[in-house]
Amino acid sequence: MNNTLAKSPASTVLVHSLIFLLPFLVLITNFGVGLCSFAFLLAAIVHRREGWPALLRHLTEIRGVLIAFGAVLLLGLVVLALRDDARLRDVEKPIRMFAAVTVTLTVLACRPSRKALWWGLIAGTCAGCVFIVYQRWGMGIDRPGGLINSITFGDIMLCMGLMCLAGMLDFSGRAAIWPGIGALAGLIGSIATGTRGGWIAVLLSSLLLLRHGHVLRGRLRKGLALLGLALLVSTYFVPQTGARDRIDQGISDVRQYLGGGETYTNVGIRFELWRAAAKVIRHHPLLGASGPTVRAEMEQLVADGQAHPYVLEFEHFHNDILQALVFGGVIGLIAWSLTLLLPFLFFLKQMRKEKCARNAPALAGMLLVLSYFSFGLTEVIFWSVLSNMFYAMMLFLLAGLCLNAKEEQP
Numbered sequence: 001m002n003n004t005l006a007k008s009p010a011s012t013v014l015v016h017s018l019i020f021l022l023p024f025l026v027l028i029t030n031f032g033v034g035l036c037s038f039a040f041l042l043a044a045i046v047h048r049r050e051g052w053p054a055l056l057r058h059l060t061e062i063r064g065v066l067i068a069f070g071a072v073l074l075l076g077l078v079v080l081a082l083r084d085d086a087r088l089r090d091v092e093k094p095i096r097m098f099a100a101v102t103v104t105l106t107v108l109a110c111r112p113s114r115k116a117l118w119w120g121l122i123a124g125t126c127a128g129c130v131f132i133v134y135q136r137w138g139m140g141i142d143r144p145g146g147l148i149n150s151i152t153f154g155d156i157m158l159c160m161g162l163m164c165l166a167g168m169l170d171f172s173g174r175a176a177i178w179p180g181i182g183a184l185a186g187l188i189g190s191i192a193t194g195t196r197g198g199w200i201a202v203l204l205s206s207l208l209l210l211r212h213g214h215v216l217r218g219r220l221r222k223g224l225a226l227l228g229l230a231l232l233v234s235t236y237f238v239p240q241t242g243a244r245d246r247i248d249q250g251i252s253d254v255r256q257y258l259g260g261g262e263t264y265t266n267v268g269i270r271f272e273l274w275r276a277a278a279k280v281i282r283h284h285p286l287l288g289a290s291g292p293t294v295r296a297e298m299e300q301l302v303a304d305g306q307a308h309p310y311v312l313e314f315e316h317f318h319n320d321i322l323q324a325l326v327f328g329g330v331i332g333l334i335a336w337s338l339t340l341l342l343p344f345l346f347f348l349k350q351m352r353k354e355k356c357a358r359n360a361p362a363l364a365g366m367l368l369v370l371s372y373f374s375f376g377l378t379e380v381i382f383w384s385v386l387s388n389m390f391y392a393m394m395l396f397l398l399a400g401l402c403l404n405a406k407e408e409q410p
Helices: 009-025 032-046 048-057 059-082 088-099 101-110 115-138 150-170 173-193 198-211 219-234 243-258 266-283 291-303 309-313 320-351 359-375 385-408
Strands: none
Touching (some): 009 032, 009 101, 009 115, 009 385, 032 048, 032 088, 032 101, 032 385, 048 059, 048 101, 059 088, 059 101, 059 320, 088 101, 088 385, 101 385, 115 173, 115 385, 150 198, 150 385, 198 359, 266 291, 266 309, 266 320, 291 309, 291 320, 359 385
16 A cells, blocks of 8 residues: 555554544543444545455455345335334444444455454453453342343453454464453453353353364463353352353253243243244244334234243344344244345455464454354344444444455465
């Protein structure tokens, strides 16, 4: 890049600051993601002359990712036009997620160092860990959630911690202890929230990391991994963590539900919501239904005795797949699935290249996608604007870093 604007000191500091602040602010402020989103948009406008040609140069490689988010946006606009009771706010998240491509454009134009992201993740997990640990054991809150809710906080904490593991590839020697600390902080923060849905992400991510074992090369990395595993296992035997109670409670909830007992439990509520969702889906299999329609049908199920009244107390169905089917039908489910599948395939392709310069951001991208998929099995992780924007912006950021690494290789 010969453009002096893209490489000016002020521009370099700004872009590196934005990359650092995205993971650092996401859990300790209410405005962090929104601020970074707006700032990246402005940066993309400023650097459009350098960024746009660079984006077009890599269009073939990133086309699938753009198609995925574009499909969700297009479907949202079509539904808005076809349904009389559709709401304009229903397309807010698809628009903002697609607009996150401005992050890739900025990264391609300014070619920042990846270390800004890794340090942001390390600082973000550590700050979030201190915050949530204080709420749990300092303030005595049983299920702390920071400034949001316990499940989303715990899930994003764990996701950032897992991405720190990928960042180890960019740290040599003893410096690898820093992303290791970030990974441990993410795990501790997730444990402090009492969230159980993240355990599936730990299992699937462990399989992925074993497949790419070079991440844990060296005694320091292996030692940190063993420490993390020991920490996770020990939570079951330390009463203060509440892990044993949560596990025992989950097993008891399932037995109670299947035995015809009380259903108003954490697991029982999910089963009832899923059962009600299946009934709503049968009425609108292709394009799903709008919010008001779904509400009306849920109320009718309760009136007919086909669902417990408490299902009306919840805003979503605690499962991303069912959520997509209820409000988007089979077409909506396909569109939503593409936002996970196509980015995962993009990052997998980067991992399979002979050169390893792209491995760290590509592995982080795979862990990001895998984490969100795992979280969505027992929760609607794509429910809030914060979690949606964090996913989209982080994904497009990592994609841009992968594409930059390709051009930097001889």
